[in-house]
Amino acid sequence: MLNSPFTPGVVLARLSDGELALNFADISPMLDAHEARVAADRCYFCHDAPCITACPTDIDIPLFIRQIATGTPDAAAKTILSQNIMGGMCARVCPTEVLCEGACVREMAEGKPVEIGRLQRFATDTLMEKGIHPFTRAAATGKKVAVVGAGPAGLSCAHRAAMLGHDVTVYEARAKAGGLNEYGIAAYKAADDFAAREVDWLLKIGGIVIHCGKSLGADITLAQLEANYDAVFLGIGLGSVNALGLAGADLDGVHNAVDFIETLRQTDKAKLAIGRDVVVIGGGMTAVDAAVQSRLLGAQNVTMVYRGAREKMSASAYEQEHATSAGVRIIHNAAPKAIHGSAYVTGVEFTYAGGDAFTVPADQVFLAIGQTLEGAPTLLDGKKLKTNAGKIWAGGDCAAGGQDLTVTAVAEGRDAAMAIHAKIMG
Amino acid sequence: MANLTTNFIGIKSPNPFWLASAPPTDKAYNVERAFEAGWGGVVWKTLGSEGPPVVNVNGPRYGAIWGADRRLLGLNNIELITDRPLQVNLDEIKMVKRKWRDRAMVISLMVPCDEESWKDILHRIEDTEADGVELNFGCPHGMAERGMGSAVGQVPEYIEMVTRWVKTHSRMPCIVKLTPNINDIRKPAEAAKRGGADAVSLINTINSITSVNLDSFSPEPMIDGKGTHGGYCGPAVKPIALNMVAEIARAQATRGLPISGIGGVTTWRDAAEFMALGAGNVQVCTAAMTYGFKIVQEMISGLSDYMDSKGMTATSDLVARAVPNVTDWQYLNLNYVTKAHINQDDCIKCGRCYAACEDTSHQAIAMSEDRTFTVKDAECVACNLCVNVCPVENCITMEVLPKGATDERTGKKVDDYANWTTHPNNPSVAAE
Numbered sequence: 064m065l066n067s068p069f070t071p072g073v074v075l076a077r078l079s080d081g082e083l084a085l086n087f088a089d090i091s092p093m094l095d096a097h098e099a100r101v102a103a104d105r106c107y108f109c110h111d112a113p114c115i116t117a118c119p120t121d122i123d124i125p126l127f128i129r130q131i132a133t134g135t136p137d138a139a140a141k142t143i144l145s146q147n148i149m150g151g152m153c154a155r156v157c158p159t160e161v162l163c164e165g166a167c168v169r170e171m172a173e174g175k176p177v178e179i180g181r182l183q184r185f186a187t188d189t190l191m192e193k194g195i196h197p198f199t200r201a202a203a204t205g206k207k208v209a210v211v212g213a214g215p216a217g218l219s220c221a222h223r224a225a226m227l228g229h230d231v232t233v234y235e236a237r238a239k240a241g242g243l244n245e246y247g248i249a250a251y252k253a254a255d256d257f258a259a260r261e262v263d264w265l266l267k268i269g270g271i272v273i274h275c276g277k278s279l280g281a282d283i284t285l286a287q288l289e290a291n292y293d294a295v296f297l298g299i300g301l302g303s304v305n306a307l308g309l310a311g312a313d314l315d316g317v318h319n320a321v322d323f324i325e326t327l328r329q330t331d332k333a334k335l336a337i338g339r340d341v342v343v344i345g346g347g348m349t350a351v352d353a354a355v356q357s358r359l360l361g362a363q364n365v366t367m368v369y370r371g372a373r374e375k376m377s378a379s380a381y382e383q384e385h386a387t388s389a390g391v392r393i394i395h396n397a398a399p400k401a402i403h404g405s406a407y408v409t410g411v412e413f414t415y416a417g418g419d420a421f422t423v424p425a426d427q428v429f430l431a432i433g434q435t436l437e438g439a440p441t442l443l444d445g446k447k448l449k450t451n452a453g454k455i456w457a458g459g460d461c462a463a464g465g466q467d468l469t470v471t472a473v474a475e476g477r478d479a480a481m482a483i484h485a486k487i488m489g
Numbered sequence: 490m491a492n493l494t495t496n497f498i499g500i501k502s503p504n505p506f507w508l509a510s511a512p513p514t515d516k517a518y519n520v521e522r523a524f525e526a527g528w529g530g531v532v533w534k535t536l537g538s539e540g541p542p543v544v545n546v547n548g549p550r551y552g553a554i555w556g557a558d559r560r561l562l563g564l565n566n567i568e569l570i571t572d573r574p575l576q577v578n579l580d581e582i583k584m585v586k587r588k589w590r591d592r593a594m595v596i597s598l599m600v601p602c603d604e605e606s607w608k609d610i611l612h613r614i615e616d617t618e619a620d621g622v623e624l625n626f627g628c629p630h631g632m633a634e635r636g637m638g639s640a641v642g643q644v645p646e647y648i649e650m651v652t653r654w655v656k657t658h659s660r661m662p663c664i665v666k667l668t669p670n671i672n673d674i675r676k677p678a679e680a681a682k683r684g685g686a687d688a689v690s691l692i693n694t695i696n697s698i699t700s701v702n703l704d705s706f707s708p709e710p711m712i713d714g715k716g717t718h719g720g721y722c723g724p725a726v727k728p729i730a731l732n733m734v735a736e737i738a739r740a741q742a743t744r745g746l747p748i749s750g751i752g753g754v755t756t757w758r759d760a761a762e763f764m765a766l767g768a769g770n771v772q773v774c775t776a777a778m779t780y781g782f783k784i785v786q787e788m789i790s791g792l793s794d795y796m797d798s799k800g801m802t803a804t805s806d807l808v809a810r811a812v813p814n815v816t817d818w819q820y821l822n823l824n825y826v827t828k829a830h831i832n833q834d835d836c837i838k839c840g841r842c843y844a845a846c847e848d849t850s851h852q853a854i855a856m857s858e859d860r861t862f863t864v865k866d867a868e869c870v871a872c873n874l875c876v877n878v879c880p881v882e883n884c885i886t887m888e889v890l891p892k893g894a895t896d897e898r899t900g901k902k903v904d905d906y907a908n909w910t911t912h913p914n915n916p917s918v919a920a921e
Binding site: 097100101104107108109110111112113132168169171172 | 557559837839840844
């Protein structure tokens, strides 16, 4: 351990290797079989269950929980995965507190919902650990589907299309498949390289070829895809980050939070430098992930500043609590006014809604003020891609409508594959 | 604090909680621990005839069923009567009774069905200073194959005969323990009474297979791939036991015959229910085997507090209080009309009442777009299923229609008491 949380500047190894390993370990480990049965027993098996309605992928939650309760987790997993092929990742990253668990009648009854997310993980992990892929492909249709982007939307579309008998080719701009599952989620939510393992497992369906390092515009064109495939699915995510538009945003030490999170996922934590005084600007999940992980790397003071009121933050109450319990200070109703420093950042000046100004000292600043589709090649509808009525479909963050969630992307990819199937087989 | 002392057929104990004849009462060590914990009495584990000791299996003796979190709901056993030498048991019984004068000490007996055998064992136990005997006509496994236990208990004539032998050859109070593995529990009780029994105790365990291993296809508990039916006990059997106790308590032929209630007694409330249905005391086994002897402290405090809250000063105030209210179906008031009512403030919108009523009953619950569940009085037959499946206690209640009110389902006004015996649809009424 070279340094401590008190060491000024942006430095390595504020914490020991052991502390870092502990901090970035699985935040909510898999239930064991007995825990799962006890947790499953709390499910009331509601009629027309509100949790299903609340799930963007419409997983039959009471059914899979009953399958766990009766000792058949593999069947439970199949119930989950038939609706949501990335049920394993969604079990880890879904904001269940505002989705299924938020709708659970036990949340209303006693403020303690059935642990749906953890039960889902128990089922899907149990199956995946056995290496079982429970789906098989339909007879080959001879049709070819191109998928651009190997994130949750693209992979979900690819899997469903392959299952329906089509041959799928996936083009991915980055070096690895997985999209935000691989590059954009807090490390402790997808520990032990889960994103990559899930992709490998998903590909066991067969019929899917992934070409990494191929980006739309640079390496392939939409026109080529349209010419060579029966259908094209675009799940390219949001490639650009909103600009802060303030003086000092180009100072050393000022980064986009998504880049920081990506680096965290792809780097040994001991080789990551972090500031003593970190400021995160933004109020969403990305801001929380950046702020919390800054603390976990050993930053002494982490301040998350959001321009609006607490209830307007897109990070859920659960996420906010997670941040504050990790030692992050959250300031609301304060807009960034300037980033100070000469070569290196030294602080960020904010103005409260009432007009009072204050400066938070900073040796590192992460901007988490949203992403945009800017720079994407074509089919712009406002700032989001819109599904084309002809050969082109879109889903996930890049598509119009929907929430900014993994689970929504999976649902849109799946539904696009069904629509593609209907169209090209029609 | 209410006085919990009981005098059951002349046997006094500081409280009505006895340990039933079973593994917990097989030797002095256990029994003394029980007395130290506060148990009012024990029925010592069944003694057999003098001779080579009984042999037990050397694999599992118990099987079980569980609720969530492995809460033990039902237990079965294939253990036989005591497998210790008779004299060892007799010596220990005497030693313990001398040490614990205020506690009830009853000896359970099971010997072959001939007078000499019974005469002999009664003679042998005379010296123990025990307070009474309990005749084990109940155990359904193992010993029944040798013509003892429930093999006797299933033949009222044998019960009467053996009971008479016992009363002839002993002055000790005699309790006859009944098997529930019989069609009509009143018959063996009547036989015991005819034979001179001072009391009956029930129920003994129920023939059962707790589960089947779906890999080896052997019943549980399994001994080397095979299983045999064992005696079932624990919380799961309580409703069966309550009914049998009530049947004996209210039958003309056996009314007033003292009853020691057995069968799934786990808490003070279970004990109070048995007593209200006519049991003068209760015997406990599975609960003690599950949680240890300490549970008696909850039983004592719970029963005492309950009696205080009801102004009862002695257990006799409670015993048989519910017996007059146990009746035949034909005397139930057909003009007692209730309707389910769902308290919207308590409802958590799970919809179980709706699923149960819509799928399996009377389509009497409406569900709105926003998941508000309401009872359709015009369809509700008051079956109570919604109340039973609702996860929120007292969220759904059965509201009584007052006299003169109109039952929307039948269009009839609620009238005075009337039962099946006078109902126009009753063929035997029409025939008159």
